[in-house]
Amino acid sequence: MLAGQSQDKSDNDFEFECPECGTQIHGNVDKCPKCGVEFEIEEVLEAECPECGKTVPVDAAQCPACGAVFETGQQEERPAEAEPEPAPVAEDEDLKRQFPVLVSEVKPLMELAKEYDVESSECRGLIDRAVKAGKAKDLSTAVNCVKQCNALIRTKIEDRIAKDIEYLEKLSTVARAMGTDPGEIKDSIESTKNRLAQKDYEGALKEAKAGRKISEKVTGKYLEAHDMCEELEAMIQNAERFYVDTREPRRLLKEAQDAGEHGDWSMMGILARKGKEEISKTLPDITKNEIKKAKSQLMDAKAEGKDVTTLVKVLKDAGLSVKKEKYDEALEFLIEFKAEIKRL
Numbered sequence: 500m501l502a503g504q505s506q507d508k509s510d511n512d513f514e515f516e517c518p519e520c521g522t523q524i525h526g527n528v529d530k531c532p533k534c535g536v537e538f539e540i541e542e543v544l545e546a547e548c549p550e551c552g553k554t555v556p557v558d559a560a561q562c563p564a565c566g567a568v569f570e571t572g573q574q575e576e577r578p579a580e581a582e583p584e585p586a587p588v589a590e591d592e593d594l595k596r597q598f599p600v601l602v603s604e605v606k607p608l609m610e611l612a613k614e615y616d617v618e619s620s621e622c623r624g625l626i627d628r629a630v631k632a633g634k635a636k637d638l639s640t641a642v643n644c645v646k647q648c649n650a651l652i653r654t655k656i657e658d659r660i661a662k663d664i665e666y667l668e669k670l671s672t673v674a675r676a677m678g679t680d681p682g683e684i685k686d687s688i689e690s691t692k693n694r695l696a697q698k699d700y701e702g703a704l705k706e707a708k709a710g711r712k713i714s715e716k717v718t719g720k721y722l723e724a725h726d727m728c729e730e731l732e733a734m735i736q737n738a739e740r741f742y743v744d745t746r747e748p749r750r751l752l753k754e755a756q757d758a759g760e761h762g763d764w765s766m767m768g769i770l771a772r773k774g775k776e777e778i779s780k781t782l783p784d785i786t787k788n789e790i791k792k793a794k795s796q797l798m799d800a801k802a803e804g805k806d807v808t809t810l811v812k813v814l815k816d817a818g819l820s821v822k823k824e825k826y827d828e829a830l831e832f833l834i835e836f837k838a839e840i841k842r843l
Contacts, residue, residue: 520533520534522534548562548564548565548567548798550562550565550567551564551565551567553565591638594638594639594641594642595638597642598633598638598641598642598645601642601645601646601649602645604649605626605645605648605649605652608649608652608653608656608700609622609623609626609648609652611656611700611701611704612652612655612656615659615704615708617652617655617656617659618655619652619655620835620838621651621838622648622651622652622655623809624809624839624842625644625645625647625648625651626644626645626648627808627809627812628640628644629641629642629644629645629648631806631808632644653700656700656704657695657700659704660691660695660700660703660704660707661695663691663704663707663710663711664688664691664692664695664707666711667684667687667688667691667707667710667711667714668688670684670710670711670714670718670721670722671684671685671688673718673721674714674717674718676762677717677718677721679717679718680717681717683710683713684710684713684714684717687706687707687709687710687713688710690706690710691703691706691707691710694706720764720765720768721759721764721767723764723768724755724759724764724765724767724768724771725759725767727755727768727771727772727775728752728755728756728759728767728771730771730775731748731751731752731755731771731774731775731778732752733827734748734775734778734779734782734827734830735748735749735752735774735778737827737830737831737834738778738781738782738785738830740830740834740837741785741789741830741833743778743781743785744781745778747774747777748774748775748777748778751770751771751773751774751777752770752771752774754770755767755768755769755770755771755774758770779826779827782826782827782829782830783824783826785830786817786821786826786829786830786833787821789830789833790814790817790818790821790829790833793814793817793833793836794814796840797810797811797814800840800843805843806843809839810836810839810840810843813832813835813836813839814832814836816832817829817832817833817836820832
């Protein structure tokens with residue numbers, strides 16, 4: 500039997516009871532067919548044992564088939580001589596005071612970045628390392644990681660706001676070209692700039708979002724077409740990192756951008772949508788193949804005694820995106836996975 504057929508059979512044989520109404524559920528489903536409650540599905544990652552080739556969970560400490568022991572990469576399980584030199588008492592107390600203060604500053608910034616889709620994968624990696632260092636009583640490293648995260652997430656948010664301002668300025672120009680009054684858009688731009696100058700990141704992001712909503716009323720077709728072009732360009736760039744042939748989607752993107760330059764928003768949107776459909780055909784296979792490769796890399800890293808906590812988390816997110824058929828999102832997680840592997 501083929502591997503795909505075996506997986507399909509396994510999915511169909513999976514049974515459980517709905518926690519709300521007790522209905523017997525067959526197969527992997529997102530919600531109960533009777534009461535409608537939605538289920539949270541957690542991806543269980545498995546890969547091949549590097550010694551015997553049997554399938555094992557990636558978080559297993561030992562292969563159940565051949566008995567091979569995998570290194571966990573956790574610092575507390577390493578030999579005593581690898582522990583860091585204890586810090587002076589006064590310095591240690593100062594670090595203990597700094598750590599919660601820094602965390603309280605970073606936490607709302609990370610939540611804000613998540614709410615407004617600000618790219619923060621590198622920041623999450625720093626937080627993971629800070630947590631690991633804290634558990635190992637290495638306060639100096641923990642504090643340093645949180646400080647780096649604080650500086651980096653502020654830069655990421657400021658860059659995003661600057662990009663939003665630039666985009667609103669372009670929409671103002673488009674509105675004027677369409678014969679409509681861009682006054683409200685300009686007001687939003689000024690308000691966003693003022694809030695950014697005051698380091699009011701949440702206020703600036705809210706104001707930029709409000710300016711975008713105003714722009715939708717006067718530049719609807721342009722805005723929709725522009726968004727599709729941006730999504731297509733991002734999909735192309737991500738796919739090219741995995742050596743996908745993107746010549747046809749790139750041709751359609753170029754034609755869409757040319758149509759936009761001539762003010763033909765309708766054609767711009769049509770061509771961008773066609774480009775997205777074209778590249779989407781290639782994503783399921785490439786994503787599944789890359790996840791298989793990533794699982795093998797994960798097991799190799801674990802066998803070498805490296806800390807794979809972040810890798811497991813990112814790969815689970817990629818697997819969940821595949822289950823939801825959000826293949827472009829899965830590729831973004833796989834790019835994050837590759838960056839973390841390179842760092843290790």
